[in-house]
Amino acid sequence: MTQIEKTPLRDDVISLEDGLLGIVCTACRRHSFPQRLLCLHCGSDQVENVSLPEQGRVCSWTVVRQAPEHLKTPYTLVTVDFEDGNRVLGAAEGNVRIGSPVTVELYPKTVDESGNSQWWYRFREVEEFNE
Template structure:
């Protein structure tokens, strides 16, 4: 068994060894005790209120697809597969909706639907410094025939 790829960046998510194989990943955002509203990625100050009493807060695993694109002209510095999906997923939170951007496992814009349930999964992505583990959104299929 090969060593698991290191995370894209520290502090964004928790993913165990071999996460890309079993897909288990938890996005870690922040919540300001005074402001109350969830944000991601975790910031030293709450982006909604500017308060600095931010603590770690796990994001839900399932959200809804809000907007997306299929990228056919990859930007420089990107060494993953092309085309690739990129989109925005909404997560329900007690204090409103949180949107998170990320890769989509589906690289065909026509195959996705507004409001489709999406689950956070771990994926391995090639980069110039070797493969890394990061998150992506996949249709969870629960609303599909």
């Protein structure tokens, strides 16, 4: 039996070691998410790969109760603001509110054709940030 492997669902978005992935532009100094060839703000190709902070704050949230069939309802979605300037959408666990601190959490989302688990990100509400 072959070993079941853990892989990122998309390796431009997360790494299993570093969490959410992004870029910082050496021309305009701005950050964007996820990893891309060019800076989303200025189009420069002078970009460096970085990872996003592990924690952010909820800008807003909703619980989705109706969605196309392939999505299992209900689920919570949040918009999260990070100190590096990124604003990222994702699913959330826990009792989120506007202003709630959340951490980035990786979890097995789907299984590919070879039986490998494909990992993705979501946010988890925490009481306060870890220093």
